[in-house]
Amino acid sequence: xxxxxxxxxxxxxxxxxxxxxxxxxxxxxxxxxxxxxxxxxxxxxxxxxxxxxxxxxxxxxxxxxxxxxxxxxxxxxxxxxxxxxxxxxxxxxxxxxxxxxxxxxxxxxxxxxxxxxxxxxxxxxxxxxxxxxxxxxxxxxxxxxxxxxxxxxxxxxxxxxxxxxxxxxxxxxxxxxxxxxxxxxxxxxxxxxxxxxxxxxxxxxxxxxxxxxxxxxxxxxxxxxxxxxxxxxxxxxxxxxxxxxxxxxxxxxxxxxxxxxxxxxxxxxxxxxxxxxxxxxxxxxxxxxxxxxxxxxxxxxxxxxxxxxxxxxxxxxxxxxxxxxxxxxxxxxxxxxxxxxxxxxxxxxxxxxxxxxxxx
Amino acid sequence: xxxxxxxxxxxxxxxxxxxxxxxxxxxxxxxxxxxxxxxxxxxxxxxxxxxxxxxxxxxxxxxxxxxxxxxxxxxxxxxxxxxxxxxxxxxxxxxxxxxxxxxxxxxxxxxxxxxxxxxxxxxxxxxxxxxxxxxxxxxxxxxxxxxxxxxxxxxxxxxxxxxxxxxxxxxxxxxxxxxxxxxxxxxxxxxxxxxxxxxxxxxxxxxxxxxxxxxxxxxxxxxxxxxxxxxxxxxxxxxxxxxxxxxxxxxxxxxxxxxxxxxxxxxxxxxxxxxxxxxxxxxxxxxxxxxxxxxxxxxxxxxxxxxxxxxxxxxxxxxxxxxxxxxxxx
Numbered sequence: 001x002x003x004x005x006x007x008x009x010x011x012x013x014x015x016x017x018x019x020x021x022x023x024x025x026x027x028x029x030x031x032x033x034x035x036x037x038x039x040x041x042x043x044x045x046x047x048x049x050x051x052x053x054x055x056x057x058x059x060x061x062x063x064x065x066x067x068x069x070x071x072x073x074x075x076x077x078x079x080x081x082x083x084x085x086x087x088x089x090x091x092x093x094x095x096x097x098x099x100x101x102x103x104x105x106x107x108x109x110x111x112x113x114x115x116x117x118x119x120x121x122x123x124x125x126x127x128x129x130x131x132x133x134x135x136x137x138x139x140x141x142x143x144x145x146x147x148x149x150x151x152x153x154x155x156x157x158x159x160x161x162x163x164x165x166x167x168x169x170x171x172x173x174x175x176x177x178x179x180x181x182x183x184x185x186x187x188x189x190x191x192x193x194x195x196x197x198x199x200x201x202x203x204x205x206x207x208x209x210x211x212x213x214x215x216x217x218x219x220x221x222x223x224x225x226x227x228x229x230x231x232x233x234x235x236x237x238x239x240x241x242x243x244x245x246x247x248x249x250x251x252x253x254x255x256x257x258x259x260x261x262x263x264x265x266x267x268x269x270x271x272x273x274x275x276x277x278x279x280x281x282x283x284x285x286x287x288x289x290x291x292x293x294x295x296x297x298x299x300x301x302x303x304x305x306x307x308x309x310x311x312x313x314x315x316x317x318x319x320x321x322x323x324x325x326x327x328x329x330x331x332x333x334x335x336x337x338x339x340x341x342x343x344x345x346x347x348x349x350x351x352x353x354x355x356x357x358x359x360x
Numbered sequence: 361x362x363x364x365x366x367x368x369x370x371x372x373x374x375x376x377x378x379x380x381x382x383x384x385x386x387x388x389x390x391x392x393x394x395x396x397x398x399x400x401x402x403x404x405x406x407x408x409x410x411x412x413x414x415x416x417x418x419x420x421x422x423x424x425x426x427x428x429x430x431x432x433x434x435x436x437x438x439x440x441x442x443x444x445x446x447x448x449x450x451x452x453x454x455x456x457x458x459x460x461x462x463x464x465x466x467x468x469x470x471x472x473x474x475x476x477x478x479x480x481x482x483x484x485x486x487x488x489x490x491x492x493x494x495x496x497x498x499x500x501x502x503x504x505x506x507x508x509x510x511x512x513x514x515x516x517x518x519x520x521x522x523x524x525x526x527x528x529x530x531x532x533x534x535x536x537x538x539x540x541x542x543x544x545x546x547x548x549x550x551x552x553x554x555x556x557x558x559x560x561x562x563x564x565x566x567x568x569x570x571x572x573x574x575x576x577x578x579x580x581x582x583x584x585x586x587x588x589x590x591x592x593x594x595x596x597x598x599x600x601x602x603x604x605x606x607x608x609x610x611x612x613x614x615x616x617x618x619x620x621x622x623x624x625x626x627x628x629x630x631x632x633x634x635x636x637x638x639x640x641x642x643x644x645x646x647x648x649x650x651x652x653x654x655x656x657x658x659x660x661x662x663x664x665x666x667x668x669x670x671x672x673x674x675x676x677x678x679x680x681x682x683x684x685x686x687x688x689x690x
Contacts (some may be wrong), residue, residue, distance in 0.1 A: 054514075083581035090476050093468025094485075097557075100550045101492050104503045158397045165394035178398040180676060181405050187604065187672035188665070189611020191639040192408070195661040198654065199411040207651075221404060228401070254390035275494070282496020285613040288643050310498040310614070317502055317618055325506065332499045343494050 025075050030068060030084075037063035061092060105336075112333025115326050121334070125295040125307075130319040137331050139297040140312035144338075146301040147212050147291070147308055148281050151219035156273050158220075159227025160262075166228070167235040168257055185225040193221040194286030210292035212301030215308070218286035223276045230272025234265040267353020274346035278339045284310030309335045408665065416659035419652065427659065432624040433641060435649065435656035444660050446626045450541055450635035451664070454616070455609040457545025457630070458552060463602045465549075466556035471586060473557075474564045486561060493554035501618035504547040505539075509619060512538045512546070516631050531631040539621035542630040544637075547615055552605035559604060563597025564590060596678050603675035607668050613639035638664040 041060035065088045073081035120136040128135035162182070166175055197218045201208040208214070238261050246256040262269070287293070292305040293315050307315075309331055316328035420427050422440060430443020469489070473482040516538045520531040571589040580588065591598075622636040622644060636644075642657045649657060 079581055079584065083583040086583035086586070087476065090468045090472045093465045094472045094477075097465050097469055097550075097553055100508075101553070103507065104495070104500065104550075107503055107507050108499060158400060161394045161397035162401055165398040169391055169394050170398070174395075174398070178402060180673075181402055183676040184669060184672045185401065185405060187607040187611075187668055187675075188408070189607075189613070189639060189668055191611065191613045191642055192412075192661050192665045192668070195642070195658050196408040196411055199415040199658050200407070202415060202651075202654075203411055208654075221408075224401065252384050252387050254384075254386045257390065278494050282494075282498065284496070284498045285639065285643060289646055310496055313498045313502055314614055314618070317505065328502055332502055335496055336499060339494050339496060340491060343491055 022077070023075055025072060029071060033067045033071060034060075034064050037061075037067055064088065065092075108329065108332050108336055111326065111329035112331075112336075115330030116333055120327075120330055124297045126297070128295070130316070130324045131321040133323040133326070135327065137309065137312060137327075137334055139294065140307040140309045140331065141334070142297060142299060143212060143291070143294075143301075143306035143308040144281060144310075144335075146299070147216045147219060147287070147306070148277055150213065150216035150301060151223055151280055152273070152277050154216070154220040155223035155227055155276070159224045159273075159276075160231050160269065162224070162228045163231035163235055164257060164262075166232050168253075168261070182225045182228045185221075186229065188222065189285075190218070190222055190283045191285040191289070193218045194289040196221070197286070198289055208290070209303075210290065210305040211303050212291055212298075212306040215287050215291040215306075216301065218290060219280040219283060222283060222286075223280045226276040226279060227273055230275065231265075231269050234268030234272065235261060237268070238264045267349055270353070271346040271350040274342050274349070278342035278346070281342070282310050282335060282339055284308070284314055287311040288314065309338070412658055412662040412665060415655045416662045419655035419659045422652070423656070431626055433636075433645060433656075435645075435653040440652065440656065442656050444638070444663055446624050447636050447638045447641050447660060448663070449626050450620075450640075451610055451637040451667075453630065453635070454541050454544040454548055454637060455606055457542060458548035458609045459602060459606055461546065461549035462552050462556055462605060463598075466553050466601075466605070467560055467598060469553070469557045470560035470564050471590075473561055475582065475586060475590070486558075489554050489557050489561075493558060497551060497612060498614045498618075500547060500551050501615035504543070504615055505618040508547060509538055509543060512543055516540075516542075520631060527628055528630045530629050532629055533632070536633050537621070538631065539619055539633050540631050541620070541635045544616050544620050545630075547619055548609045548612055551612065551615060552608050555608060556601050556605040559601035560594070560598050563594045563601065566597075567593045596681070600675040600678045603671055603678070607672045607675070610671065611639055611664060611668050612637075613643055616640040617643045 038060045040063055041056050044059055045056035065085060068084050068088060069081045072084045119134075121141070122138050123134075123136035124139035125135040126139075162178065166179060166182075169175075170178065194215075197214045198208050201214060242260050242264060243256055246260045247253065251259070287308045288311055291308060291311070293311050294305040294307050298304050298306045313328045313331045313335065316324040316331065419435075423430075423442060424439035425432075425441040425443050427443050429445050430441060431446050433442045433447075434440065435442050469485075473486050473489075476482075477485060516531060517534060519529040520534060523529040524531070567590050571593065572585050575585045575589045616637050617640045620636065620640055621633045622640060623634040624636070625634045627634060638660050642661055645653065645657060
């Protein structure tokens with residue numbers, strides 16, 4: 001602080017050099033204010049007997065923001081002080097958001113790590129009472145892989161072809177309408193897509209048999225718009241020169257698309273599809289309506305109820321015993337690992353296949 | 361190309377040949393498949409609306425309560441009596457709480473990533489936020505029910521003690537567990553943070569550098585740059601990001617189903633247990649529902665579908681309008 005005090009006194013006699021530079025606090029001021037704020041907050045907290053350390057932290061935060069504002073307003077002026085407040089608010093927004101998200105990951109890993117082992121991954125819940133430990137997620141993993149696989153097999157071609165239509169062929173009103181509804185479709189709640197397949201089954205068959213396949217259809221509805229969106233973005237990045245060069249050589253348009261445009265963008269398209277798969281792998285609402293869950297291994301997605309990882313977690317949570325809670329955490333860890341691996345692989349592909357001279 | 365190959369010296373007197381486009385079968389099939397996929401998506405959207413409506417009308421016709429204003433959900437009674445009033449209220453309240461909490465924080469994080477954090481740190485955080493957007497909702501639900509709920513009792517008591525006079529924070533039974541709409545709102549806020557952050561960050565990143573540098577050159581502080589050049593440019597994008605988050609919050613199923621202890625009471629006391637949301641009600645009632653009960657649930661799903669359609673459509677219209685106006689990011 002001594003620097004600034006000297007500055008303040010010397011500015012009474014305006015030297016030509018100090019006209020341009022306004023008074024500045026030294027860089028360590030925020031740190032000093034923070035230390036003082038924490039000290040006072042601990043004093044208040046201990047003195048008033050506040051038990052929760054979160055309250056101590058909040059008091060310290062408020063004191064820090066106020067103190068920082070006051071000091072800066074006094075030395076550097078109101079505008080600078082407002083800037084400081086905005087900075088502290090942005091930082092606290094960040095910290096505030098990190099805490100729960102960190103806690104989510106930490107809790108899942110901590111509680112799940114003790115449960116996941118070889119037996120857990122290779123056994124079903126057949127003949128296991130929900131209140132006793134044991135059992136596993138094998139049947140759920142099979143269910144998830146099959147349902148997500150079928151959904152992907154349906155949604156990927158439709159999604160990619162729609163994107164090709166939008167980028168390469170789409171003109172006029174139809175393209176606008178398709179774009180708009182693809183966007184809107186992205187926001188369909190998963191439960192609504194489940195209800196749609198349910199009512200479709202009702203209307204077509206008169207009843208709704210539980211099996212993996214209708215679940216896959218509902219997941220495909222959720223997945224298609226995501227694939228369309230990402231593929232569209234990737235196809236738009238393909239330089240027009242490539243298309244023109246190919247067309248100028250007399251290559252038919254569809255050959256141009258399949259041999260030039262799509263291969264150029266294939267890295268990005270793969271990434272998009274994998275991200276979409278990761279997204280639907282975590283959906284449980286349509287599974288609850290259409291696949292219904294099961295305790296035994298059912299490898300046939302076309303008949304009989306199946307399980308799936310997200311639905312398994314829900315089932316175990318609802319059972320409400322200590323043993324089922326820990327199974328739920330274990331399954332949550334497996335699911336998170338599955339989704340994260342898909343995500344990281346997808347991003348690795350994107351990074352590896354990224355056009356090297358895209359001008360970005 | 362053999363058919364259109366030009367001869368080396370076309371006779372100058374010949375009438376100008378019409379440029380014939382050759383359509384090959386391959387082209388026609390491929391174009392047909394692409395267009396067909398696009399049309400298929402439209403058909404699916406239309407089918408969703410039609411099939412839900414068909415079943416819903418069937419159920420609502422036999423409803424002996426007013427579908428929009430009845431509180432309870434008793435589709436199994438004879439005569440059946442059910443309505444969406446409590447569900448609509450619960451859905452709206454929890455989503456509003458989520459938005460109030462999530463939007464400022466999400467914009468804060470987006471600004472942190474783009475303007476405050478060191479560049480490398482910002483990139484790393486953006487990557488992590490991207491990953492967090494992929495965490496399945498059931499895991500948020502599990503965490504919310506087994507971790508967040510016990511940890512919120514203190515906050516609930518504190519709110520009740522000091523802000524009980526505001527009615528909304530008045531907790532009728534201080535000892536009840538905090539499985540309330542308020543807790544659901546907090547959980548939804550945490551869930552939609554990543555998506556709002558991601559979209560806002562993309563928009564904020566598109567703010568022209570020139571605008572910001574001009575403001576800096578005029579002597580603006582960092583906050584003034586953000587307030588005067590970044591936020592005005594990004595406003596509509598942030599609004600639509602928030603509405604995308606709102607769409608998520610409205611339709612969220614499993615996280616609500618695990619946390620909320622539902623009943624059919626419509627209460628202004630947000631901290632009290634009870635209430636319900638559309639999707640939570642569907643999952644909770646589906647198991648024991650008869651065929652007619654399922655139709656009734658489909659009817660409530662139709663209402664949810666229409667609401668999310670409107671919210672998402674509005675968000676997209678805002679984004680599209682912005683694209684037209686801003687030539688700056690071309």
